[in-house]
Amino acid sequence: AQKVTQAQTEISVVEKEDVTLDCVYETRDTTYYLFWYKQPPSGELVFLIRRNSFDEQNEISGRYSWNFQKSTSSFNFTITASQVVDSAVYFCALSERDDKIIFGKGTRLHILP
Amino acid sequence: DAGITQSPRHKVTETGTPVTLRCHQTENHRYMYWYRQDPGHGLRLIHYSYGVKDTDKGEVSDGYSVSRSKTEDFLLTLESATSSQTSVYFCAISGSPGSYTFGSGTRLTVV
Numbered sequence: 001a002q003k004v005t006q007a008q009t010e011i012s013v014v015e016k017e018d019v020t021l022d023c024v025y026e027t028r029d030t031t032y033y034l035f036w037y038k039q040p041p042s043g044e045l046v047f048l049i050r051r052n053s054f055d056e057q058n059e060i061s062g063r064y065s066w067n068f069q070k071s072t073s074s075f076n077f078t079i080t081a082s083q084v085v086d087s088a089v090y091f092c093a094l095s096e097r098d099d100k101i102i103f104g105k106g107t108r109l110h111i112l113p
Numbered sequence: 114d115a116g117i118t119q120s121p122r123h124k125v126t127e128t129g130t131p132v133t134l135r136c137h138q139t140e141n142h143r144y145m146y147w148y149r150q151d152p153g154h155g156l157r158l159i160h161y162s163y164g165v166k167d168t169d170k171g172e173v174s175d176g177y178s179v180s181r182s183k184t185e186d187f188l189l190t191l192e193s194a195t196s197s198q199t200s201v202y203f204c205a206i207s208g209s210p211g212s213y214t215f216g217s218g219t220r221l222t223v224v
Contacts (some may be wrong), residue, residue, distance in 0.1 A: 009153075031210035045203065045215045052202060052211060099144055099163075100171070101205070101213055105155040 002027045004111050007009065013082055021077040021107050023092030029050035029053075034068065034075045035093040035101070043049050045091075079109075087111045116140040119204050121214035126223055132191040134219050136204030138184075142214075144207040145187040147171075149200040150218075156203060162187055194223040211218065 005025040013019045018092060025034065036048040050067050061067045063083075067076045079086055089108045095101040118137045126132050127203075136145060143164055148156040158171030160179040168179050176198060178190045188203055204216040 006155075008131060010174065016125060035213075043220075044217055047213075050211055067132075095213075097210065099207060099210060100146070100158060102158065103148075103155040103205075112146055 002029075002032075002094055002096055002102055004014050004102060004104035006092055008092075008107045010108045010110070012112060013091050015075050015084055016081050017084050018078060019109065021079075021090050021109070022087055023033065023077065023104060024073065025029045025073050025092070025094045027073075027094060027096055030094040033095045033101075035091075035095070036066065036077050037091045037093060037103075038073075038088040039106070041088070046047070048077075053056040070083075082111045084111045084113055117204065117206050117214050117216045119202075120221050122217065123220045124222070126194050128195060128223055129193050132221065132223075134189045134202055134204075134221070136178070136187040136189070136206075136216060138187075138206045139152050140206060140208060140214070141184060142206040142208035143184075144204040145181065146207070147172065147177075147187065147189045148203045148205065149198075150203060151200050155198060159202075160187065194221075194222050199223045 032053045034051045038046040062079045063080045065078045089106045091106045092104045116139050145160040147159040155174045161216045162168045162181045163199045180188045199222050202219045205213050207213045
């Protein structure tokens with residue numbers, strides 16, 4: 001069965017520090033997708049990235065970077081030089097070929113000024 | 114988000130009353146989903162649909178039913194609302210593997 005684990009329930013860092021959010025997943029499929037979503041205090045879900053299981057290249061988008069390692073079933077998310085606007089709940093998610101997307105329980109990130 | 118609308122956005126209802134939440138899409142996507150979000154649990158799948166009149170249960174389906182009589186609408190019904198169903202409900206649509214669009218959410222309070 002598919003499963004996503006975000007072991008960090010809550011993280012607080014001071015502005016400008018780097019922070020990494022961990023995500024570990026379980027799946028029996030060889031074809032799957034991994035996602036990160038951001039949920040700011042306003043409540044909407046903001047899509048950040050999607051990765052398919054055949055693409056292990058790390059990705060960088062501005063201050064955001066993602067490290068996908070199939071060997072450890074991890075898809076970690078790093079924010080470099082964090083800002084107060086990064087404060088939010090971040091969800092890691094997984095979908096398999098049956099097309100249902102399942103979520104981890106989320107990590108609440110506090111960026112302190 | 115564009116192409117998907119949830120209604121109502123907020124609702125307060127009394128225990129024991131029936132409640133229906135609506136998810137409407139204009140994308141003609143085949144797949145539709147209902148999730149609930151609760152503190153400490155993330156988003157959990159309630160029901161999903163692979164097409165008109167084709168639905169299935171998710172992880173937390175007890176107390177909920179769904180219907181999809183048209184491609185564009187996916188209705189979630191709480192037959193007799195309970196306080197444990199106080200939550201934020203999200204609808205999602207998918208037209209291709211790995212591609213999802215989420216609605217803005219419905220905040221439901223059962224008093």
